[in-house]
Amino acid sequence: MPPTAAPSFHRFFGRGGLLQQAHPGYEFRPGQVEMAEAVAQALEERRHLLIEAGTGTGKTLAYLLPVLLGQRRVLLSTGTRNLQEQLVAKDVPLLARALGRELRVVSMKGRGNYACKVKIEQMEAQPTLLEREELDHYRRIRAWAAGSVAGDQAELDFLPDNHPLWQRLNARRETCTGGKCPRFDQCFLTLLHQRASEADLVVVNHHLFFADLMLKRQELPGVLPPYDAVVFDEAHELESTAGQYFGVGVSSHQVEDLARDAAATLRQLDCNPAELQPRCERLRIDAQKLFLALGAREGRAPLDRKQEFLDQHADAYDGFMQAAAHLEAGLQALDDKPEEIHNLLRRLAEARAKLAYVLESEEEGVVYWIERRGRGVFLQASPIDVSERLREMLFEATDTVILTSATLAVEGQFDYVRQRLGIQHAREQVVASPFRYAEQALLYLPAHLPPPTAEGYASAAAEEIAAILAASRGRAFVLCTSLAQMRWFHQRLAGRLAFPLLLQGEAPRHVLLERFRATPGAVLFATSSFWQGVDVQGEQFSCVIVDRLPFASPGDPVVAARIAALREQGRNPFAEFQVPEAVLALKQGFGRLIRSSRDRGVVALLDARIRSKGYGQQFLRSLPEYRVTGELAEVEAFFAAGAAEPALSAAPAPDRSAPPAAPAARTRARRSPAASG
Numbered sequence: 142m143p144p145t146a147a148p149s150f151h152r153f154f155g156r157g158g159l160l161q162q163a164h165p166g167y168e169f170r171p172g173q174v175e176m177a178e179a180v181a182q183a184l185e186e187r188r189h190l191l192i193e194a195g196t197g198t199g200k201t202l203a204y205l206l207p208v209l210l211g212q213r214r215v216l217l218s219t220g221t222r223n224l225q226e227q228l229v230a231k232d233v234p235l236l237a238r239a240l241g242r243e244l245r246v247v248s249m250k251g252r253g254n255y256a257c258k259v260k261i262e263q264m265e266a267q268p269t270l271l272e273r274e275e276l277d278h279y280r281r282i283r284a285w286a287a288g289s290v291a292g293d294q295a296e297l298d299f300l301p302d303n304h305p306l307w308q309r310l311n312a313r314r315e316t317c318t319g320g321k322c323p324r325f326d327q328c329f330l331t332l333l334h335q336r337a338s339e340a341d342l343v344v345v346n347h348h349l350f351f352a353d354l355m356l357k358r359q360e361l362p363g364v365l366p367p368y369d370a371v372v373f374d375e376a377h378e379l380e381s382t383a384g385q386y387f388g389v390g391v392s393s394h395q396v397e398d399l400a401r402d403a404a405a406t407l408r409q410l411d412c413n414p415a416e417l418q419p420r421c422e423r424l425r426i427d428a429q430k431l432f433l434a435l436g437a438r439e440g441r442a443p444l445d446r447k448q449e450f451l452d453q454h455a456d457a458y459d460g461f462m463q464a465a466a467h468l469e470a471g472l473q474a475l476d477d478k479p480e481e482i483h484n485l486l487r488r489l490a491e492a493r494a495k496l497a498y499v500l501e502s503e504e505e506g507v508v509y510w511i512e513r514r515g516r517g518v519f520l521q522a523s524p525i526d527v528s529e530r531l532r533e534m535l536f537e538a539t540d541t542v543i544l545t546s547a548t549l550a551v552e553g554q555f556d557y558v559r560q561r562l563g564i565q566h567a568r569e570q571v572v573a574s575p576f577r578y579a580e581q582a583l584l585y586l587p588a589h590l591p592p593p594t595a596e597g598y599a600s601a602a603a604e605e606i607a608a609i610l611a612a613s614r615g616r617a618f619v620l621c622t623s624l625a626q627m628r629w630f631h632q633r634l635a636g637r638l639a640f641p642l643l644l645q646g647e648a649p650r651h652v653l654l655e656r657f658r659a660t661p662g663a664v665l666f667a668t669s670s671f672w673q674g675v676d677v678q679g680e681q682f683s684c685v686i687v688d689r690l691p692f693a694s695p696g697d698p699v700v701a702a703r704i705a706a707l708r709e710q711g712r713n714p715f716a717e718f719q720v721p722e723a724v725l726a727l728k729q730g731f732g733r734l735i736r737s738s739r740d741r742g743v744v745a746l747l748d749a750r751i752r753s754k755g756y757g758q759q760f761l762r763s764l765p766e767y768r769v770t771g772e773l774a775e776v777e778a779f780f781a782a783g784a785a786e787p788a789l790s791a792a793p794a795p796d797r798s799a800p801p802a803a804p805a806a807r808t809r810a811r812r813s814p815a816a817s818g
């Protein structure tokens with residue numbers, strides 16, 4: 142519980158409490174008190190906690206308050222940088238106003254997000270290296286950096302994401318000379334670390350958290366200040382992020398950057414240009430040849446038959462290795478090597494070692510794969526199971542780890558996530574959503590559709606989508622489990638539907654979401670990347686149509702390796718991995734629709750297997766307690782009622798002792814998951 146001088150959680154979150162006094166529109170949500178108490182207790186008792194907080198619980202404030210009122214050094218990790226920014230810009234000030242005191246919360250991101258003062262100065266001395274358009278950007282960046290406190294790229298609204306100029310000016314580790322840098326004391330990162338060491342709370346993202354964990358594992362100085370408890374929000378993403386950092390990866394971008402950085406550094410230092418510049422160019426060309434020889438198609442594929450590849454493309458592989466060794470030898474031969482040269486030598490050795498590992502080793506328990514995304518080729522070796530390492534490096538090394546998300550439990554139980562993440566001892570809790578789902582939402586499961594594996598499914602599903610959209614008057618997401626299916630539905634329906642249609646890929650994600658919000662009746666066709674982190678409130682978003690149960694593709698190399706590993710252990714990969722994984726993914730998709738107590742809408746799932754297969758019940762028992770119908774007429778009636786009465790009246794505070802509204806004829810309400818532990 143909070144210290145006596147601090148307000149009780151009821152006094153803070155309750156009706157007429159500090160939060161409502163500071164923000165009169167703020168709705169009371171009993172789940173917030175429940176969650177804050179659970180988090181405070183875990184911090185106090187030094188125990189791990191798994192806590193699923195249904196959509197609308199207000200979980201961010203519910204964990205922030207006990208963390209900020211407590212006495213422990215807590216690190217908070219969110220799924221993405223956007224969430225980090227949102228938390229610091231929105232939730233923390235709200236909490237500070239309600240508490241009536243200043244909160245020192247510092248957000249830390251990966252080094253590549255911050256400007257390097259030395260690089261900015263060095264570029265000033267060599268403006269001829271810049272293209273005309275870059276020169277304008279550079280001048281604006283220089284002016285901004287002179288006045289910025291944080292030096293965070295997110296402050297630059299004029300510079301597009303992934304702009305190559307930023308790559309030349311950022312503070313990434315590979316090009317930093319650290320303590321030997323002449324601007325070390327004024328460096329944005331040095332100042333950031335100072336602020337972080339004095340902060341009440343440090344907020345990071347999962348990527349930075351695991352990058353830090355791996356540095357410390359190698360007995361290198363970490364980047365995060367010391368902590369003795371961690372809260373992970375969006376904890377359902379931990380397994381995949383951990384997998385990236387526990388494995389080994391090397392990309393064409395990294396090797397190209399290395400060749401470019403080497404050429405630029407040697408030019409700046411004026412080091413034996415006649416001999417070394419051609420070696421840098423050789424490295425760049427040979428790297429291109431090697432990645433081209435890998436011949437990856439867009440998407441992910443297993444890196445099997447590696448020996449065959451090495452035999453066939455010995456010239457490309459050996460050529461790259463020799464080019465790297467040749468440059469390395471040239472750098473080694475330089476007298477009085479400055480820190481920049483040592484940096485290049487480290488990076489060259491690392492690139493060679495990583496490529497050799499991914500392309501030559503055959504370690505057990507590791508899956509090797511390749512991915513092409515746009516112009517980039519990524520080679521990766523990932524552990525098939527991260528649970529052992531997570532147990533050892535996280536859950537045994539830190540006595541309090543709190544994991545929260547709207548999607549952690551399957552049928553109200555945490556067995557799946559515990560097993561995947563290697564958590565042995567943890568308290569568990571499910572905090573129900575405050576929304577009145579049985580009134581606000583309808584789940585439509587058309588009984589007449591063939592299963593998705595049957596011939597004729599796609600055409601029948603397209604007809605169904607058209608009928609649902611006619612009833613909803615657009616205002617919908619059509620979420621598909623594959624890009625091919627998404628494009629097919631879009632193409633098939635484009636000429637027939639009277640609504641403005643948006644398609645994933647035709648603009649960046651945030652632009653599509655803005656267009657969707659601003660366009661009355663819009664329909665967005667998208668895939669799983671829109672299943673998470675999308676928050677569109679209000680009438681404009683009233684319907685989600687999901688084509689099929691979101692089983693992960695067994696063609697994905699990591700999924701295939703996990704299935705094979707479980708099978709080898711004599712276990713049932715379908716029941717133990719594929720179904721629970723898909724249940725959590727579907728819960729994420731459902732979470733998009735009802736975002737406030739005034740929202741109402743329909744989720745349509747066009748996959749007959751949810752009714753016809755035994756495992757379908759597991760999905761149904763895990764989803765929020767919507768009313769369920771198999772009749773399109775009921776969907777039409779739902780939307781017609783909504784049109785007559787555009788939005789639910791402002792919701793009174795949910796009364797958890799009262800039962801939900803009685804289900805209408807031909808509908809039923811399902812039980813909500815029970816709290817456990």
Ligand code: SF4
Pocket residue numbers: 256257258259260311312313316317318319320322323324325328329330
């Ligand atoms: S310490 Fe590193 S990142 Fe900071 S200014 Fe110096 S070189 Fe740049």
